[in-house]
Amino acid sequence: MSEASPVKAYALHLGVVGLLFVLSFLLPEYYHGLLARIMVLAVFAMGYNMLFGYVGLLSLGHAMFFAAGLYGAGLAVIQLGWSVPAAFAAGLACGVVVSLVIGLLALRTTGVAFMIVTMMFAQVFYLLILYFATWTGGDQGMVVPQPARVLSFGATSLELTNPTVRYMTALALFSIVLLVTLAIVRSRYGRVLVAIRENEERTKMLGYDTFSNKLAAVVISGIICAASGAAYALLFGYVGSSFASVQYSILPLLWVLLGGAATTLGPLIGTLFMYYVIDITSGYTSAYLLIVGIALILLVLFFPKGILGSIRQRWLGWLP
Amino acid sequence: MMPLLTTKGLSRDFGGLRAVDSVDFSLMPGEIRAVIGPNGAGKTTFVSLVSGRIQPSSGMIVFDGTDITTQPACVRVRRGIAYTFQITSVFANLSAYDNVALPVQRTLSDGRSKGAVRAGVMSALERTGLADRAHMPAGQLSYGHQRLLEVAMGLALKPRLLILDEPTQGLADSEIDNFISLVRDIAKNATVLLIEHNMPVVMQLADRITVFNAGKILAEGTPEAIRDNAAVQEAYLGTAP
Numbered sequence: 001m002s003e004a005s006p007v008k009a010y011a012l013h014l015g016v017v018g019l020l021f022v023l024s025f026l027l028p029e030y031y032h033g034l035l036a037r038i039m040v041l042a043v044f045a046m047g048y049n050m051l052f053g054y055v056g057l058l059s060l061g062h063a064m065f066f067a068a069g070l071y072g073a074g075l076a077v078i079q080l081g082w083s084v085p086a087a088f089a090a091g092l093a094c095g096v097v098v099s100l101v102i103g104l105l106a107l108r109t110t111g112v113a114f115m116i117v118t119m120m121f122a123q124v125f126y127l128l129i130l131y132f133a134t135w136t137g138g139d140q141g142m143v144v145p146q147p148a149r150v151l152s153f154g155a156t157s158l159e160l161t162n163p164t165v166r167y168m169t170a171l172a173l174f175s176i177v178l179l180v181t182l183a184i185v186r187s188r189y190g191r192v193l194v195a196i197r198e199n200e201e202r203t204k205m206l207g208y209d210t211f212s213n214k215l216a217a218v219v220i221s222g223i224i225c226a227a228s229g230a231a232y233a234l235l236f237g238y239v240g241s242s243f244a245s246v247q248y249s250i251l252p253l254l255w256v257l258l259g260g261a262a263t264t265l266g267p268l269i270g271t272l273f274m275y276y277v278i279d280i281t282s283g284y285t286s287a288y289l290l291i292v293g294i295a296l297i298l299l300v301l302f303f304p305k306g307i308l309g310s311i312r313q314r315w316l317g318w319l320p
Numbered sequence: 321m322m323p324l325l326t327t328k329g330l331s332r333d334f335g336g337l338r339a340v341d342s343v344d345f346s347l348m349p350g351e352i353r354a355v356i357g358p359n360g361a362g363k364t365t366f367v368s369l370v371s372g373r374i375q376p377s378s379g380m381i382v383f384d385g386t387d388i389t390t391q392p393a394c395v396r397v398r399r400g401i402a403y404t405f406q407i408t409s410v411f412a413n414l415s416a417y418d419n420v421a422l423p424v425q426r427t428l429s430d431g432r433s434k435g436a437v438r439a440g441v442m443s444a445l446e447r448t449g450l451a452d453r454a455h456m457p458a459g460q461l462s463y464g465h466q467r468l469l470e471v472a473m474g475l476a477l478k479p480r481l482l483i484l485d486e487p488t489q490g491l492a493d494s495e496i497d498n499f500i501s502l503v504r505d506i507a508k509n510a511t512v513l514l515i516e517h518n519m520p521v522v523m524q525l526a527d528r529i530t531v532f533n534a535g536k537i538l539a540e541g542t543p544e545a546i547r548d549n550a551a552v553q554e555a556y557l558g559t560a561p
Contacts, residue, residue, distance in 0.1 A: 188425045188437070195422050198411045205373065205405075206423045207397030207477065 006186070009320045013182055016265060017175045024167050036167040038268075038275050039174040040231050045259070045267030046181055047224030048252035053262035054185060055217045056197030057110075060249050061118030064102070064125040065222040067244035068094040069229025071129065071136065074239030077148050079135060084151050084160065088230045095226020096219060098125075103218035107211060119249065126244040141240030144233055166235050173231050174268075177224055182264050182320055184220070193217055194262075225252075258299060260306030264320050269307050322385065324349040324481060324511050325370065330379035331535075332365055339365040341535035342379065347481070352503065352512045354522040357532030363515045364406055366532065367483045370513075371403035372396040384480070400480030404470040404487065406515070412459030416469055419458050420444050423476035440476060448472040448502065464491045468499075475506060482506060483513045488521055500524055523547070 020039065027035060044066050051057050072094030076087035106117045129136045136142070149160040151169075158165045184190050195203045196210050204210050233239045242248070251274075252267075259270025277295055281288035303310040312319040323346040332340040340362045347353055355363050368374045370381060372393030380389045388396055397403075411419050424440035445451040448468040453461060458469055467487060474482050484503070488496050496518070503512060503525055516522050522529065522543070529546045531539045539549050546552055 188421075191418060191422060191425070194414065194418075195411055198413055199409065201373075202405070202409050202411065203422070204393050205371065205397060205403055206473065207394050207426050208422075209392075209394045 008318055013178055020171055032163060036170040038271050039170040040228055042268040042271040043174055043177045044225050044228035045252045045255040045271050046177055047221045049256045049267045051217055051221040052256055054193045055214060058115050059118040060115045061122030062225055062252055063244050063248035064122040065095055065099055065225035066229040066248060068098040069226030070233045070239050070243055073230035074142060074144055074233040077144050078142055084234055091226050091230025092223055095222045099219045099222020103215045107214050122249055129241045129244050139241050144237040149234060149237060160235055185320055258306055260309030263308040266306055266308040323347055324384055326382045328380050330369060331377050332369055333377045338535050343537055349511055351527050352507050352525050354526035354529045355515045356522060361532040362535040363532050364485060367485060371401055371483055402474040402477040402479035403483045404474040406485035408466045408470060410458040410466050410469050414458060415455050416450055416458050417441055417454040419469055420472050420476050423473050427478050444472045444476040464495050479510055481511045485515045488518050
């Protein structure tokens with residue numbers, strides 16, 4: 001984990017970032033847009049993986065952290081007329097507040113109770129969005145107007161609606177979060193998180209306050225998911241209540257399981273894989289979810305640790 | 321001299337069973353104290369109360385002049401009480417190195433330097449003879465080595481009071497000799513509270529012995545005094561030697 005080949009690990013991650021950069025110039029228009037969306041959602045999956053993969057806490061309520069960023073940023077632009085950077089910061093701030101409060105309450109439970117408590121809070125969050133339809137647009141959602149989605153630096157301004165700008169912004173966010181998660185999981189704090197996942201009682205008896213370590217992990221996870229939500233609102237211009245529904249709590253779990261829990265690149269692989277399987281199969285049949293389901297079952301049967309998790313187990317032990 | 325650890329009227333009930341029954345106990349700094357007694361005498365419950373893994377039903381615990389009765393386990397560990405588990409409880413999926421790095425990195429005061437963690441870990445592994453197995457997953461070590469890894473983790477906490485709960489259980493005779501010298505080495509800088517069934521180990525190591533029976537202290541004294549104590553002989557050591 002911590003000792004083995006830091007150079008290899010960082011080289012691999014920078015290589016992935018470089019590859020995504022080059023792909024921007026090679027991909028046809030449709031896939032270019034799709035990949036930008038996948039990178040933003042992979043950030044969501046990375047935030048989920050932080051808690052699920054490394055601390056072993058299975059939450060079924062992460063849609064509320066994504067939605068906190070989505071609505072925090074979206075409402076700041078639409079209702080308050082804030083600029084893009086200020087709105088993004090507002091999204092992050094909402095993520096911090098929501099995850100801190102939920103963490104303080106939900107971490108009093110563990111295991112199945114933690115799953116149910118997080119799911120219930122997320123459901124409350126979802127219903128609140130529908131209830132305050134005057135401001136949130138209810139189940140219709142809201143569109144972030146195109147003229148507002150501009151990043152200005154003095155005289156120059158970048159329109160986030162431009163596909164290349166959008167792709168590069170998504171890539172920048174993805175790269176920052178990827179390198180931050182890599183640094184966290186390789187740090188001493190990362191070692192403590194894994195220890196809590198493996199044996200919380202023992203970790204306590206080594207003098208660690210496991211509650212505050214877990215709370216910090218919930219907040220880090222919440223910030224990353226909120227960053228993804230805020231970026232989604234600003235880059236793709238749609239703020240909708242469906243993103244707060246239970247489906248968006250389960251999707252990051254699936255992406256992470258597919259790609260490999262507790263691997264830094266797993267969330268990207270899982271998100272990418274799932275999107276492409278849906279994309280390809282829906283071209284052939286309207287029953288594409290059936291094929292997706294079969295693919296998932298096969299993966300769980302033959303690669304229970306996910307794609308990267310299995311690769312790490314069999315061939316590349318040094319993968320972070 | 322002030323005792324390092326004192327308990328007054330310490331009790332713990334499990335349902336109708338009084339596992340530890342108003343125990344008054346004190347331990348001087350620098351001592352190696354053995355706690356013996358038959359199965360179910362309350363030895364492990366007693367040290368669990370001291371380390372904070374379970375809460376007492378009544379009574380108080382004073383460590384180094386401070387009342388720690390209501391403090392959570394992690395705070396007690398930071399004060400210097402380290403507990404090694406009776407049932408081996410290493411992190412099986414982490415390497416031996418990472419197992420020891422966890423306590424080392426927490427006790428380090430100089431925070432950042434990577435070399436300090438490495439040096440601390442390797443010194444604890446060398447003292448327990450596990451240095452050449454640093455990168456093996458702990459779960460793949462032999463049982464005896466896992467027990468030693470437990471001790472290494474306890475050592476790495478730089479404790480003032482190290483509680484060893486049946487450390488020689490499952491060790492081979494050759495490993496036991498090394499273990500005895502290891503505990504003597506540890507006792508140079510720490511007080512040791514040892515729960516042990518192996519009588520030769522107890523007789524060689526302990527400065528004083530406390531005998532538990534049915535949740536109470538039956539006798540306490542030097543190894544010789546305990547050996548010659550008629551009640552103890554009759555109940556626990558069988559016929560006189």
